[in-house]
Amino acid sequence: MNRIYLDYAATTPCDKRVALAMAPYFTDKFGNPSSIHGFGQETRGAVEKAREQVARLINAKPKEIVFTSGGTEADNHALLGVAYANEKKGDHLVVSAVEHHAVLECAEFLKKRGLRVTTVPVDKYGLVDPVDVAKAIEEKTILVSVMQANNEIGTIQPIAEIAKAVKAKGAYFHTDAVQTAGHLPIDVEKLGIDLLSASAHKLYGPKGVGCLYIRKGTRLTSFLHGGAQEGGKRGSTENVPGIVGFGAAAELAGGEMETENQRVARLRDKLKEGLLAKIPESQLNGHPTDRLPNNLNITIKYVEGESMLLSLDMEGIAASTGSACSSGSLEPSHVLLAIGLPHELAHGSVRFSLGKYTTEAEIDRVLAVFPPIVERLRQMSPLYNCKE
Numbered sequence: 278m279n280r281i282y283l284d285y286a287a288t289t290p291c292d293k294r295v296a297l298a299m300a301p302y303f304t305d306k307f308g309n310p311s312s313i314h315g316f317g318q319e320t321r322g323a324v325e326k327a328r329e330q331v332a333r334l335i336n337a338k339p340k341e342i343v344f345t346s347g348g349t350e351a352d353n354h355a356l357l358g359v360a361y362a363n364e365k366k367g368d369h370l371v372v373s374a375v376e377h378h379a380v381l382e383c384a385e386f387l388k389k390r391g392l393r394v395t396t397v398p399v400d401k402y403g404l405v406d407p408v409d410v411a412k413a414i415e416e417k418t419i420l421v422s423v424m425q426a427n428n429e430i431g432t433i434q435p436i437a438e439i440a441k442a443v444k445a446k447g448a449y450f451h452t453d454a455v456q457t458a459g460h461l462p463i464d465v466e467k468l469g470i471d472l473l474s475a476s477a478h479k480l481y482g483p484k485g486v487g488c489l490y491i492r493k494g495t496r497l498t499s500f501l502h503g504g505a506q507e508g509g510k511r512g513s514t515e516n517v518p519g520i521v522g523f524g525a526a527a528e529l530a531g532g533e534m535e536t537e538n539q540r541v542a543r544l545r546d547k548l549k550e551g552l553l554a555k556i557p558e559s560q561l562n563g564h565p566t567d568r569l570p571n572n573l574n575i576t577i578k579y580v581e582g583e584s585m586l587l588s589l590d591m592e593g594i595a596a597s598t599g600s601a602c603s604s605g606s607l608e609p610s611h612v613l614l615a616i617g618l619p620h621e622l623a624h625g626s627v628r629f630s631l632g633k634y635t636t637e638a639e640i641d642r643v644l645a646v647f648p649p650i651v652e653r654l655r656q657m658s659p660l661y662n663c664k665e
Contacts, residue, residue, distance in 0.1 A: 334530065346485055350500065351475065408442075481633065489510075
C-alpha cells in the first residue's frame with residue numbers, strides 16, 4: 278500500500294537539500310558558535326548566514342531575527358517578553374478567538390498573573406475585523422496578537438489593516454506566521470509587524486528550531502536567562518545544525534513559493550470540489566478564497582471526525598481533525614466553535630493539508646476512497662439514521 282500524507286500543516290518532511298546542508302554540522306563542523314577559536318568561528322559564520330537567509334524571507338534585518346526552539350517558544354517570547362518589559366506602560370493584551378494554543382494558553386497564563394486579556398471574535402469564515410481590534414484596544418493595551426493565517430481552517434487575516442489599527446493606538450503588534458512563513462510572501466515592513474513567529478518544520482526544515490522577528494526598538498525581556506547568545510535575547514548554545522537547516526529551508530521556500538503555491542492550490546481545489554460534490558451534507562470551513570493554498574477543512578454531518586481519520590489511516594491516508602497540538606483532546610476545535618459551528622458539527626470536521634510532494638494520483642485516490650468511508654460510517658450513525 279502506498280501511503281499518502283495530507284497533514285503538511287502539522288509538519289513537513291525535511292527537504293533532502295536541507296538535510297544535506299545540515300549534515301556537516303553534526304560531525305565535522307561541531308564548534309560552539311560562542312567560542313573565539315576557528316572551530317567556533319566556523320559555526321558562528323554558518324549561524325549568521327542562516328540568520329540572513331531567514332531575514333530575507335520576511336524582509337527583515339538579520340539582527341532582528343532571534344532563533345528559538347520553534348513556534349511555541351517564539352509565541353511565548355513575544356507575549357511574555359512584551360508583558361514583562363512593559364509593566365509600567367500597561368497591563369492589557371488583545372488576541373483573536375482563533376489563535377493557536379501557544380498564544381491563547383500564554384495569554385491565559387498572563388491573565389492568572391494579573392494582566393487583562395480581551396478576545397476579539399471572528400466571523401463565519403474565521404476573519405478578524407480590524408474595526409473590532411481597534412475597539413478592543415485601550416490606553417493600557419501593550420500588545421495585540423493576531424495570526425496571519427489559521428492552522429486549522431486556512432483563513433488569511435487582513436494583517437496590514439489590523440497592524441495599522443494597532444499602531445494608531447500605540448500598541449505592539451505580533452503575528453503568528455508559523456503557517457505562512459515560506460508559504461506566503463511576507464514583508465514585515467509593508468505589513469507593519471513588530472513581532473513575528475515562524476517555525477522551520479512547517480517549511481521543509483528540521484523540527485526543534487524556529488525564530489522570533491523582533492523589530493528594532495521593540496521593548497521585550499529575554500526569554501531564557503544565561504549567556505549572551507542571540508543578542509542577549511535568548512541564553513543557550515545555538516542549535517547550529519537546526520539553524521543551518523532553517524536557513525536553507527527559508528532560501529529554498531523563497532525561490533519556489535510562487536510556482537509551488539499555484540500547483541498545490543490547483544490540487545486543493547480539485548479535492549475540495551470532488552469531495553463536496555460526492556459527499557452530501559458536507560461544507561467548507563474557512564474563507565472560500567482568502568485561504569492558504571494548501572488547506573482544505575470540511576465538515577461532514579452525522580459522522581465523527583476521529584472515526585473518519587482512523588478509517589483513512591487504514592487506507593494509508595494521513596489527515597487530521599485540526600491542530601496537531603490538540604490531537605489528544607476530546608474537546609471540539611476552538612476555531613470551529615469560534616466560527617459558529619455547533620459542537621456536533623465541529624466534531625465532524627476533517628483537515629487535509631497538501632504539500633510539495635502531493636501528487637494528482639494521491640488526490641484521485643482520496644476522492645475514490647473517502648466518500649465510501651463516509652457513507653459506511655453514516656450507515657452506522659444513529660444521528661444519520663434518525664434524521665428526518
